[in-house]
Amino acid sequence: MMQTIAKIDNVTHKYKGAAENSLDGVSLTIHKGETILLCGASGSGKTSVIRLLNGLIPHYYHGDMTGYVTVNGHDIAKTQLYELAGIVGTVFQNPRSQFFSVDTDGEIVFGPENIGLEPKEINxxxxxxAEQMKLDKLLGRSLFELSGGEKQRIACASVAALLPEIILLDEPSSNLDMQAVSMLHDIICEWKKQGKTIIISEHRLWYLKDIADRVIYMDKGRIVREWSGNDFAELSEEETKQMKLRPTNINERYLALLSGNDESGSRHTDVSDGIILREFYFSYNHKPCLLRRKIFTAADGDDLSLCIPKLTIPKGKVTAVIGSNGTGKSTFLRCxxxxxxxxxxxxxxxxxEYRKRQRIGFSYMVMQDVNHQLFTDSVEKEVLLSMKEKDIIRCHEILDTLGLLEYKGTHPMALSGGQKQRVAIASAIxxxxxxxxxxxxxxxxDYAHMEKVGELLRQLADSGSTVLVSTHDPEFIELCCDHTLRIKKGRVDSLD
Structure with missing residues (x-):
C-alpha cells in the first residue's frame, strides 16, 4: 500500500483583491516517492497548487481559503514556513525571487547553513x-553575471542541498537551453531514484514524459483530468492542442539544432536584401580609461563578449537566435x-547608417525579465506609452489579439508572469x-499563447518588420521562424 505524504482536501482559494477563485474545490492525494506533473493553460491553478504544498498559501499569499492541506503529517495552516524548510523545497519560475546570496557558492550552501549544519557537512x-548537477563552471561566480538558465540551475542546486523529502518545481525549464533541460531531466531522475516526492508545474512536456508517474490536467482552478505517465505520453498532438498544451513530442531536427548536435556544420545563408550589422564589438570585462574609452576591434579576439565584424539579417523575416545559455544571445540583442x-x-x-543612440530609435526590444520595462499603472497606458501617436482603437486591437483586453485597466505588476510577457510584446508591436x-x-x-505570439511575429514580418527572437523552444521555431542564427561564445556560428 502506497504511503500518503501530502493531501489537498477540497480546497477553494481566492487571492486577496482577485475577482475569481484561483482554486475551486481541488482535492489531490500525493504518495511518497511519486513524480506528478501538473499541466494546463496559464492561470489554470498549477502554481497555486505548488503554493499550497509549500505553505506560501495561506502564510504569504493571503486571501479567502476553505479546505485543508497536510504535508508529511503537518497541517499547513497551522505550520510556520520555517518548519517546512527541511521537508519541502521549491524551485520557482523566476530564480531571482529565491536568491539570498550574491555568489553561486554562497547560494548553494545558504539553506544548509540556515538550518545549522556543521561546516564539514555543508561543504x-x-x-x-555540484558534481551531480555538473556545476563546476558555475562555482565561484557572481549571480549577477549568470544567464537566466544558469540562475535556474543554481536555484535547483540550492534546493537539492537541503535534501528535502518533497521537491516542488514551478516552470523549472522555462529559461533553459536544450543541454540544461537534459541536465534537469537527469537530476529529476536522480531525485526519483533517491525516493523523493516530486511535483512539477510545467508547460514544456516532452522532457518529462518518461519521468512522470501521474499527470494532472487543470483548467480554471479545477482538476479536470488525470492520466498515468504512459497514457499521457501517448496523447496525439491534436489532443494536447485542444487542451492548450504544448506537444509531448518534438521534431528531432529542431532538438538537434538547439542542442548544437546537428551535423551540417557552420554555414551561412546568402541574404540579398537585409539589415547589415557592421563592427559590433563588446566586452563585459572592458574597463574604460579615465580620459578616453578603448575602441574595440576584431583584433581583441577572445577578450570580446561579442565579436561580429559583419552580419546581414534577412529583412522582413522572423529569425530565431539560438545557442546555449550564457553564450551571448541576450548580449547580442542588447548591443x-x-x-x-x-x-x-x-x-x-x-x-x-544608425550609430549608438540612433540604434535605440531604429529597434525595440522585449527583455527576458519584462519587469524591467513595465512603467505605468495600467496595461492600456503601457501600450499607449510605446506609440509615437496615441491610438486607443489600435491599442485595444493589439490587446484583444493577445488576450489582454479584459486587463486593460489592471496594473501590469499585478499580472502573472506570462501575462506580463504579453503586455511587453503588445508594447513592442x-x-x-x-x-x-x-x-x-x-x-x-502555454501552447495557445505561444501560438498567438508566433502568429503576431509572422504578421509583423509580413508587414515589413524584421524580427530577431532569442529562443530555446523548438515548438516555437517550427511554428513561425524563417531562419535560425546560432550564436556561440559571442560569435555568429551559423545563419540558416
Whole structure:
C-alpha cells in the first residue's frame, strides 16, 4: 500500500483583491516517492497548487481559503514556513525571487547553513550537488553575471542541498537551453531514484514524459483530468492542442539544432536584401580609461563578449537566435538596440547608417525579465506609452489579439508572469520599430499563447518588420521562424 505524504482536501482559494477563485474545490492525494506533473493553460491553478504544498498559501499569499492541506503529517495552516524548510523545497519560475546570496557558492550552501549544519557537512553537500548537477563552471561566480538558465540551475542546486523529502518545481525549464533541460531531466531522475516526492508545474512536456508517474490536467482552478505517465505520453498532438498544451513530442531536427548536435556544420545563408550589422564589438570585462574609452576591434579576439565584424539579417523575416545559455544571445540583442552603451557598431538599412543612440530609435526590444520595462499603472497606458501617436482603437486591437483586453485597466505588476510577457510584446508591436527584438518571449507561456505570439511575429514580418527572437523552444521555431542564427561564445556560428 502506497504511503500518503501530502493531501489537498477540497480546497477553494481566492487571492486577496482577485475577482475569481484561483482554486475551486481541488482535492489531490500525493504518495511518497511519486513524480506528478501538473499541466494546463496559464492561470489554470498549477502554481497555486505548488503554493499550497509549500505553505506560501495561506502564510504569504493571503486571501479567502476553505479546505485543508497536510504535508508529511503537518497541517499547513497551522505550520510556520520555517518548519517546512527541511521537508519541502521549491524551485520557482523566476530564480531571482529565491536568491539570498550574491555568489553561486554562497547560494548553494545558504539553506544548509540556515538550518545549522556543521561546516564539514555543508561543504560535503555542496561538492556532491555540484558534481551531480555538473556545476563546476558555475562555482565561484557572481549571480549577477549568470544567464537566466544558469540562475535556474543554481536555484535547483540550492534546493537539492537541503535534501528535502518533497521537491516542488514551478516552470523549472522555462529559461533553459536544450543541454540544461537534459541536465534537469537527469537530476529529476536522480531525485526519483533517491525516493523523493516530486511535483512539477510545467508547460514544456516532452522532457518529462518518461519521468512522470501521474499527470494532472487543470483548467480554471479545477482538476479536470488525470492520466498515468504512459497514457499521457501517448496523447496525439491534436489532443494536447485542444487542451492548450504544448506537444509531448518534438521534431528531432529542431532538438538537434538547439542542442548544437546537428551535423551540417557552420554555414551561412546568402541574404540579398537585409539589415547589415557592421563592427559590433563588446566586452563585459572592458574597463574604460579615465580620459578616453578603448575602441574595440576584431583584433581583441577572445577578450570580446561579442565579436561580429559583419552580419546581414534577412529583412522582413522572423529569425530565431539560438545557442546555449550564457553564450551571448541576450548580449547580442542588447548591443543591437543600444542598451550596452560601450558597444561599437553600425546598423545599415536602406542605405542609412544608425550609430549608438540612433540604434535605440531604429529597434525595440522585449527583455527576458519584462519587469524591467513595465512603467505605468495600467496595461492600456503601457501600450499607449510605446506609440509615437496615441491610438486607443489600435491599442485595444493589439490587446484583444493577445488576450489582454479584459486587463486593460489592471496594473501590469499585478499580472502573472506570462501575462506580463504579453503586455511587453503588445508594447513592442505598438512601437512600430523597423527591427523588433524579443528575448525569450515564450518562456512560461502555454501552447495557445505561444501560438498567438508566433502568429503576431509572422504578421509583423509580413508587414515589413524584421524580427530577431532569442529562443530555446523548438515548438516555437517550427511554428513561425524563417531562419535560425546560432550564436556561440559571442560569435555568429551559423545563419540558416
Amino acid at each position: 560535503a553537500r555542496k561538492e556532491i550537488i 543591437i538596440c543600444g542598451l550596452e552603451k560601450d558597444c561599437t557598431g553600425v546598423i545599415i538599412s536602406k542605405g542609412k 505598438a512601437a512600430g520599430a523597423e527591427l523588433l527584438l524579443f528575448d525569450e518571449p515564450t518562456s512560461g507561456l
